[in-house]
Amino acid sequence: MIRFLTSGESHGERLIGIIDGIPANLQFDIQFINNELKRRQMGFGRSERMGIERDEIQVISGVSNGKTTGNPISISLKNRGTNIETPEVIRPRPGHGDLVGALKYNQVGGRNILERASARETAMRVALASICKLFLRELDIEIYSHVIGIGDKRVKLDYYSGIKTEDLKRADSSEIRLANSEDEKEIIKEIKNVIKEGDSLGGKIEIIGKNIPVGLGSHSNWDDKLDGKIAGSIMSIQGIKSVEIGLGLGSGEIKGSKFQDEIIYDGGYRRKTNHSGGIEAGISNGEDIVVRAAMKPIPTIRKGLKTVNMETKEESISQFERSDACAVPSASIVCESMLSYVLANEILKLLGGDYMEVIKDRYKRHKKYIEER
């Protein structure tokens, strides 16, 4: 099993992460990981902090001669611009963990909580999960994402369940991770307005896993179901308030005869459609894994929100912390990361094995078995 822990505060000197269970002899590609971090940092609507940071990992252990060794991999990620003042937060920001965290952990104010609850933590998730992505790539499994809406603006084409790899790749060259640049102008304008207003925006993301093998997850007990695991991991991302698989919310609205993905055979079992988003009965069926997530607007509002002063209990205006106006493009990379982690873990359950050579051999045989059934 792959497991990981992250640590570090957003204004601390650095983030530290450890990931355990990555097989040996995986070609370790630091540039790939740094590029994932760069993808996470981009996006129109992010604060100037992004400019400062330009994340680059330092690998502390678990890699030798450019390959993983099977040992735990630890990674350090420096925070920049940390020499700023970090006062206690006694006018907690609604929507953040400031108040609930201070109550739960018996803190005077929200400072120690927000330092950790901050989305800065996701930088380390991305760094660690990029190693899972590297692992998946060796098996030709690819994870993509694109933004399908920001605020009340949606992309015109609903690519749902039909989006092509080339379109998905295009999202990387869009400032706001759109697969179709036609919609960009309008949406960026909307973000600009919101920045001007000192307000913030959320949005919607689609995450796609391509070239997925049949047989990840299980129907057998609730906590082995692939869809449950994916939903849990995506909903754990800062700001995410909904997770859909396949047709998602729309699944509740159409008739069974329309929803079900009919089975065909063309030298292997395929589906005519993919309303199920690649998962039936908690098991991957070989079609693209299709996940959608909605992100709430960032709770730090420059113009402030009504709150309570924790010392005096008087009505106040929430404290301001440096923040983005819109982090949806960034969250889309974090979603890719969490999906990569879940899938890599399930692959290891399916195949076992401690080093890449045997895993790749077993994978080839598994795919052959599936095709020949």
Place this chain on the structure above:
Amino acid sequence: MIRFLTSGESHGERLIGIIDGIPANLQFDIQFINNELKRRQMGFGRSERMGIERDEIQVISGVSNGKTTGNPISISLKNRGTNIETPEVIRPRPGHGDLVGALKYNQVGGRNILERASARETAMRVALASICKLFLRELDIEIYSHVIGIGDKRVKLDYYSGIKTEDLKRADSSEIRLANSEDEKEIIKEIKNVIKEGDSLGGKIEIIGKNIPVGLGSHSNWDDKLDGKIAGSIMSIQGIKSVEIGLGLGSGEIKGSKFQDEIIYDGGYRRKTNHSGGIEAGISNGEDIVVRAAMKPIPTIRKGLKTVNMETKEESISQFERSDACAVPSASIVCESMLSYVLANEILKLLGGDYMEVIKDRYKRHKKYIEER
């Protein structure tokens, strides 16, 4: 920690479940559990099987003199009408686990898979999780649910974030678990149509936790976040394809200044609104926990769907298994159950303790501490 395992096939003699970690000296109320099972069995649109079954548990261990003992509780639930033929399923039903399961577990056909992937399994989840619900009730925490849409029919009033306990209770007297009976006629008519057509319908559910303490979950690591755990547990239910928390999908569409739930103080911290659905930064904030789920239409379609004969690889019509036309009201009870399980577990993390008396005392003190902050 509370953990449980369920077992049993839908045409096997019985289902068996074990739940471990329930504190001692909890008043054990078999009638309450059987009533939960009855709530799960009701709902217009269910097959005649429902008539046959009328689930009643047999408690095998873990209870003595009407109280839990701290020992693992095991429960047996007889299946009725099991003396029917159960042929191998070589014309797998799209949308079910028949095909993917047969491939994953190297079975000739889907029979052994569907027996377990069947929603019959959720009867045992409900039975076991009802014990969690009993536990929560001792702390005055209540879990409700109601149906907010079936197919493309939605209830007229969107109760979201404002629904009152009395309305929630009304759902129990509705055949399709509506909080407002006005919408019932039209929706039942729709289900009747679909039954006539031999088709099926999904729908949408809202699940509400009331009287929730501040401090369940944590912001600290991804797998401790309460929202992630809830999403994972709800998405693990047969047929569920989306999970939303609070404003959910809509969170992506409104501005930050509108979304955030402003903090007020009236002898304790409260929120003016509840768009967050009771969870900020992965921690419960004391407001109602609001979860929404969408269920796909049941994949067994009486009129059949195109599929492939697993022996000949020829195009075929999917096999028929006895099935409901609409199981949304039933799923709504399963959602309550999974939420109860997650919350009971988090309560035990917050409070520790092996017997009810100490847990209740600590709970009282915790609530006092929160009110006095």
Place this chain on the structure above:
Amino acid sequence: MIRFLTSGESHGERLIGIIDGIPANLQFDIQFINNELKRRQMGFGRSERMGIERDEIQVISGVSNGKTTGNPISISLKNRGTNIETPEVIRPRPGHGDLVGALKYNQVGGRNILERASARETAMRVALASICKLFLRELDIEIYSHVIGIGDKRVKLDYYSGIKTEDLKRADSSEIRLANSEDEKEIIKEIKNVIKEGDSLGGKIEIIGKNIPVGLGSHSNWDDKLDGKIAGSIMSIQGIKSVEIGLGLGSGEIKGSKFQDEIIYDGGYRRKTNHSGGIEAGISNGEDIVVRAAMKPIPTIRKGLKTVNMETKEESISQFERSDACAVPSASIVCESMLSYVLANEILKLLGGDYMEVIKDRYKRHKKYIEER
């Protein structure tokens, strides 16, 4: 991963167990399991209860046409002679959980605790873990045990690290599970004496895993080490107070140049000796896994022990519950079971896979790879 839960009280109607994660298509052999239960029930020095019980499992789920299906397997095991009185235990028996359990779970006396803490629970462990043993047998891995001492009587030959399979098999025909029947007479005489005195005896057991593959466990993090897992599982057995691996306690007494097992090559890597008990750095090295355990004497002493009346706090004589005088032979089977469980789980980590055919194929390839290194 394989996981299991057991439930049931010693005077309850039945024990119930569920094991999850057993691969599909394993030939399920009820007679083998019942025979394991019979092996557990034998042994000179056991109470008349053993005569009554003759355990035979009922399989409730997870098996179809004589094969596992990948679904959770649930098993029921009837208790016999349960229609006896079970009074509250307010004069707790030292050495049992009566007192500590009653305090921890806030019970008036020890009854509800002893019902579960009783070694009767191990019958279900044996039943479930026998399925792991069946699994291991398909891979030619065999788990044996024999008794090496009862009270202060030790077997004359110390078979340590050199015992042959044929000797191990002989333990099954000994009333007290000795590999060499020469010692039997004296030891049985000792047990008879103790029975006459109304006292009890513990003893020592050796558990051997044969034909173990290289590579189970890991050196990488503490909770992945095979020796830690084995020690934890064996120490969890009722009455066990020490666990040794390989030379065990004696490891602390000899010099490094004598202890280490030199490596030789004869078409594959082997060791000249096996002081390590088959595990180096937390990883199996292909030699026999050698584990030793010591069991304390059964705490129920017919003649009674000094204790305290929980109601009056006065000095009293401990209550009597039906009990054995010596259960070491029985514990030896439970040790086999726990070792089987741990090893089966590690095999699945090494090989992955959901059905026996693929697991066996991967196992063959793994062994070939090891031989060819």
Place this chain on the structure above:
Amino acid sequence: MIRFLTSGESHGERLIGIIDGIPANLQFDIQFINNELKRRQMGFGRSERMGIERDEIQVISGVSNGKTTGNPISISLKNRGTNIETPEVIRPRPGHGDLVGALKYNQVGGRNILERASARETAMRVALASICKLFLRELDIEIYSHVIGIGDKRVKLDYYSGIKTEDLKRADSSEIRLANSEDEKEIIKEIKNVIKEGDSLGGKIEIIGKNIPVGLGSHSNWDDKLDGKIAGSIMSIQGIKSVEIGLGLGSGEIKGSKFQDEIIYDGGYRRKTNHSGGIEAGISNGEDIVVRAAMKPIPTIRKGLKTVNMETKEESISQFERSDACAVPSASIVCESMLSYVLANEILKLLGGDYMEVIKDRYKRHKKYIEER
């Protein structure tokens, strides 16, 4: 729950560890932790590396203003003397993980394995678990250890089950952690001899937990038993080959009437003896937790051992890595650490809670409840 991951290789730049789940507002005492590391580094018979290292932690996250915050705590520990050559190890050292690890992870030689399997890893375990020890100290729970034998020399007084705190404290001023300095001279002489011979020695350790509350662990399922957890954690330490609880191995040799610890009442329940080592039925009974462990001699033998050249398969002499001649005193601190970790975790299960103030209040009430039963 407290969980932790360590990472880092013995010749890498640094070790990194993360511990999650430590309650907030624990006074964080770096000097205490560094002192624990110093205690681990001492001991006659250790290589010159010890002189070089003098471990001092750097705290990267999770601590603010001298107190824990509830956030994950990450720690960095520099390795010194790392600029030495680290050639591939193709003549694997028997007793180390060199060969088995290279086979398991498909490495050319043992280098990447030994870097991680090395006992250097335990420095980070000690650093992290010292935080658990700090936590226990706030509840007046103390963990001690002393060496009771090195090679075939045993301490003269067997302190078993009667050792006083003042004697235990004396071990800290002994070069080889003896509680009674009388034995020191002879044992150090033995170590000197062994160093001269280029050989190595193991030994035996006793670990004692004092002031333990009633009720840690559970009798209910095998993996909740306190003794199983302790055994698993101690056996996971490099070089440990046996774990005993209470009378341990000797438990198998005496009669039940002698073994059992009679219960008395003197304003609370106590035991006359402590053969059980503080644990009955998997639950702590309030007496001292007494654990004993045996450590094998360090496998790196200066004079070399017969092995096989992994490239040529020819008989060879094992490669030399810098090593100690005897690390038993050091292992004794690691044993304290693992026991501290297990107990801290169980305390949190018993008490729940996220910050020290509430945990301490609940602890006081728990102890009062126990005394008043």
